[in-house]
Every structure is written in C-alpha cells, then in structure tokens.
Amino acid sequence: MKNKIVINLSMFVAFIMVIGCENADFGKLNVNPNEPNQPVLASLFANTIGPISDIVGATTPNHYVQYIANGQYPEESQYQTLNWSTAGLFATLTDLQKIIDLNTDEATKDNAAAGNASNANQIAAATILRVYYYEIMTYRWGRVPYTEALKGIENQYPKYDSQEEIYTGLFNELDMALNMIEAGAGPNGDYLFDSDMSRWESFGQTLKMMMALRLSKANPTLGADKFNEALGNVIASNAENFSYPYLSEENNDNPWEDRFLAPDFRRDYLVSDVFVDALIGSGTNVTPEDPRLYKMAAPAVTSNTFVGAHYGESNDATDDYSFITGDIIYNQTAPLYIFTYSEVLFARAEAAALNWTTEDASALYEEAVKASMEQWGVDSLAATAYVAANPYTGLDSIGYEKWVSLFLQGYESWAEWRRQRAMGYEKELVPPTEMLSNATGIPDRQAYSSTAAALNKEQYDAAIAAQGPDALNTVIWLYK
Structure with missing residues (x-):
C-alpha cells in the first residue's frame, strides 16, 4: 500500500510539472532584471x-596639409600609416540607425518619444549626424558600404557603393531630415x-553647402543646385561657428591639451615651416605679414621669433621651433x-567665382578673410590692413586664404585642399623627400583596414577593381 501511494504521488508531481511547463514563459529566463532591455536613447545619442572629437582633433590630416610637423619622430608627416579602420564610425552609424529605427517603428515610437523630443526631431538630428559621418568616410576612403x-x-557582406551613389543618397537623406x-x-543627450x-x-544646411561645393569637380551641376538650396540658411557670424564643446576634465577635454600635458606629456607637434613661412610672407620672423600667426603659433623658446619646423623631417631641438599656440x-x-563662418564665406566666394551664384566673389573674399581674423582674435584694424595689402585676384586668392583659415581643421582642410587641387587653384604644397607606405605624394585618400579584404573579400575586390589600388595615392572620384 505504501509503494502504491508513492507511485501515485510521483505521477501527480510529474503531471503538475507538465502543466507548468506548458504555461511557463521561458523567454523571461534569459532576461537580466538588472539591465534595461531597451537602450536609453539619451545615452545612445550622447x-x-x-566621435566628432576624434575627427576634429586628429593629427594626421593636419600633417597632410602641412600645418604641423613632428619633433623627434617624423613618420606621421611621412605618411607612415596606410590602413585606417572604418569600424568605429560604422559602430556609431549603427547606434544612429538604432535611434532612427526606434523612432520609426510603430511598436516603439511612442516609448521613444516619451519624455524625449518628438519622433521627428530625434530622427532629423540622428540623420543629419549620420550624413556628417558618412560624408567624412567617403572623402577619406572613397567607396564604402552605404x-x-x-x-x-x-x-x-555589403557592397561598397560609388561616391556618386553615396552623395546622391546623402543629399536625399539630408533634405528629408x-x-x-x-x-x-531636440533629442535628450544632445550636448x-x-x-x-x-x-x-x-x-544641416551648412553641411549641405560644404557637401555641394565638394562636387565642384566631380558633378558641378548637382553641386550648384544643392549649394543654392542651402544658401541663405547657413551660419551668418562667428558667434554661430560649430565646434566641439570640450570640458575642463580629463575624460572630456581638448585632445591637443592631452598630448602636451596629462596624460601624454609629449612636446612633439610643431608648426611647420611651410605654414610659418607662408604667414611671415613679406614680413619678418618677428613681425609677420599675416597677424593671424601671432594667434596660431608661439615664437620659438630659444630665439623668441617665429620659426617653422622642417616638414617631413626630424626636428629634435623642439625649443628652436614654434609650437601651436598655448591657447590651444x-x-x-x-x-x-567643425565648420566656421569664414569657411562659409569662402565657399560663397568660390561659388560666385564659379558662376554658381550671382553674389560678389571679391566682396565675399574680403568678408571671409576678416571673419577668419576675427575668429582668431586679430584686431579689426590689422585685419583691414591685411586685406588691403592682399586683395582678391581670383580663385588662387581663395585657395590660399581658405587654406590658412582652416588651420587645424584637419580632415575638413584636407578634403578642401584636394578638391581645390583638382580644380587647379590650391595652395601649392610639396611632399616630403622621404615618404612611407609606398606613397608617391601627398595622400589622395586613406586605405581600408588591413582586415577589409578578409572580412568582405568579394565586395572589397569589386571596390578596388572599380576605384583603383587600395593605396594612399589612388585618386577618388570626388577629385578626378
């Protein structure tokens, strides 16, 4: 009798377990109650x-356009790095896409907007930022997955789209946004x-104008159309300049300060002789012709005069040369x-000279130089005197002055210098005597990561076949 009871009890327990299993939600067993199962959009957007800081604070493109030179180790100015990874930017683009998706999907859009900006404004801001990053990627590498x-x-295994397809798509995205x-x-987390x-x-409108001018060689018809759409909607003073907002704390401060003080303590980056000599001009190394040099660089410690470091060479005695201004x-x-009022004015001056608009190229050139002087804290009388001594004489004037005005805006300056070189009125630069990574001149692009071929071989090979060798001096569509 005892055994029979035990058997029946076991069967009863098994029956209860089966019923329980049929009604259990096993999906919840894999959920960590201590972690949110939806991203916090404010943190995600922040x-x-x-990554904007990594772009505006990068050193290498400032070497490409010869604003700076190295101290003891000249390899960066000799183009040591061939391969550059897109992984970080694609990770950021993935986060932006997640924000867009959550604000678009009917199942999540209400929660996404709760306590935050409207779905439309979150999508618009994320899309504008997405376009900004994608445009930088394509003028660095050329063809990229889009x-x-x-x-x-x-x-x-996404295909690498042509630059023509990318620019067309980015303009459509930007207009939609x-x-x-x-x-x-706007979105929470937007610092x-x-x-x-x-x-x-x-x-977004200023970005559109810069992107439009970028097409002056590759597709001037589309460029002119988009430029005129943005005209009148862009920044209109130095007070509206776009910059990255650094803080006085080690985790969020200016990367140049990190290089010279904590945590790196490396007195390496000097102002190049190419830049210093250009701004000395008809003046002297004590009283340069261009008053911006006082604001952009510091006199050498040993001589108290402006002395540029030899570009592309080792400059061991760093105190013999001018450093970037201590204000930076x-x-x-x-x-x-990121973008400045002077850059906008130079873009408008160039567009007028190209007959894209009916504006006055000469007047805009003068305004642009004065805006650059104001941005760097030059006295208005000194700015007026400089403009009077260096009047507008054509597109070459814009090419030179724009190069000066974009000092330390590395990737933006490199993009513009290559475009103006394709047009024939860039500030002439000479590559260093010794070049690394099989470079044959000032880099025309940056090569894909060293793992790109292994990770997506078929599409990588197709991109190389269409664009040219994965090298620093393959000229991309934008600048042909």
Missing part, C-alpha cells in the same frame, strides 16, 4: 556625438547643440571647429 550597410546578419524638423526641443533644433537645422595646447576647453 555616445554618437563623441546602401547595404548597417543591416547586421541580414547582409554581412531638414524637412522633418518641427517646433520643440553638441543643447537640444536646440534651430542649431541642428543650421548645421594648454587649454582643456579650447574649441576645435
């Missing part, structure tokens, strides 16, 4: 802004523009610029 990118396991902007605040959608609109290299909160 994370997508951070139309088939960011799809995860749905497409692990600008048209979506509505009254109200770039403090959630001010009027600033996002101005940034010793200032944690010094701004590094």
